[in-house]
Amino acid sequence: MARIGVFLPNWVGDVVMATPALGGLWQRFSDRATLVGIMRPYVAEVLAGSRWFHEQVVGERRGLAGLCALAARLRRLRLDTVLLFTNSFSTALLARLSGAGRRVGFSRDGRGWLLTDRLNAPRVGRDYLPRSAVAHYLDVVGVLGCDTGFRPLELATTVEDEAEADALWARFGWRAGDKVAVLNTGAAHGAAKTWPDEHFTALARWLATTRQLRVLLICGPAERRAVAEICRQADHPFVKSLADQESRIGLSKACVRRGSLMVTTDSGPRHFAAAFDVPCITLFGPTDPEWSDNYNRRAIDLSLDLPCAPCAKRTCPLGHHRCMRELTVEMVAAAVTQLMERSGTSTDLPGRWHAAERR
Structure with a gap:
């Protein structure tokens, strides 16, 4: 069974805005792949009670030592595909170091060469056009054939x-x-x-x-x-x-x-x-x-x-x-x-x- 990792956003609001994309991912792959959420501890609190992942990797990645430790942990998971809801260079580097053969995300901040599937955000000149993060995350899961139609934000409590x-x-x-x-x-x-x-x-x-x-x-x-x-x-x-x-x-x-x-x-x-x-x-x-x-x-x-x-x-x-x-x-x-x-x-x-x- 395929193993798909997802780098979750680092902001509370962005995590909630990612739930329509997580819903589409779960709908398509919950019974045909192992879905692994990669997140910081407070992100895990936001998603507590929700069903989006079979496994979670929860931890900080501060500094070079933290980055290397997380990269080693991800390699042990033997991920086939990694989806990046984040836009940072460091998470793209982690995705590359994880050993995943397919790495999907937006090409920005000089990280495009680390990705296998590159998405481009709409822009005029050097400026990105204002666009909801909900659509941004749906674009990422859409690369894997997930439904990108409208679905509401969704959370649960414990x-x-x-x-x-x-x-x-x-x-x-x-x-x-x-x-x-x-x-x-x-x-x-x-x-x-x-x-x-x-x-x-x-x-x-x-x-x-x-x-x-x-x-x-x-x-x-x-x-x-x-x-x-x-x-x-x-x-x-x-x-x-x-x-x-x-x-x-x-x-x-x-x-x-x-x-x-x-x-x-x-x-x-x-x-x-x-x-x-x-x-x-x-x-x-x-x-x-x-x-x-x-x-x-x-x-x-x-x-x-x-x-x-x-x-x-x-x-x-x-x-x-x-x-x-x-x-x-x-x-x-x-x-x-x-x-x-x-x-x-x-x-x-x-x-x-x-x-x-x-x-």
Whole structure:
């Protein structure tokens, strides 16, 4: 039986956007090949509970020693084919060192000579055209004849994830039928993608008082202090956070899955909402929504129509951060109202708004 290895992306959101491609791969090869996922530990947390692989290789590959150790481990697996969802030179080198006879990926960053099947991303001159990562990963598995038609993002939770969420709900005094708005303040790309904490505070208070929703702020280790302060400033018994919980991706997944609504920056957890079919509002500033479109029709993407946006910078090069600062709480509240009114119907939601056009 053939052995197919898959190098998974290194970003949480990208991993979730890869699930349609993983679904196509599983559909075609689950009974005719051994599928091996090659991933970092936190990626394994994102995919925990899912069925995509028969085997997993989980580990870090920092430095030359880590690279050599992983290459030796992969050679022992005797892979026939390797699919690269990553674009880095180092993973292409690992694929070559694995001994796999067929190596499929995008030819970029000078790594084309390491691949046997080279794909080219659309570009104009030196610039790559904005295109969803979902389509990017489907292109890779399409080389092996997998179905590249539309399929939604998909995740699962584990029994342990749900038990931890049950305990959290009980501690908060929440019941299973309570409507919960999940707020995600983090942004791994940098400060430019963040929405001001005072905006999140006002939104949390409005959701709790005006909409009578329970509000849960999820966070990673880097956001704990800020999230705890948002919760304190909101000063409402319905507003809670994960600031005092051990940071576990599985718990965040379980919390989002239970949500009635999510409001989030352009960061990985927003794709949890798409995977669990939870209505979602994403706040965009410096990033182009086309790159991370997850085809969630129960979603609204909010952005301002500014001449400087999207700049794709980690910090605002002009120093004013208007693209996020001027996305007002009132704009987000209006989107919440429309999303909640229509999310219970079969009607598709509008998908993308320039918030400035709705003032």
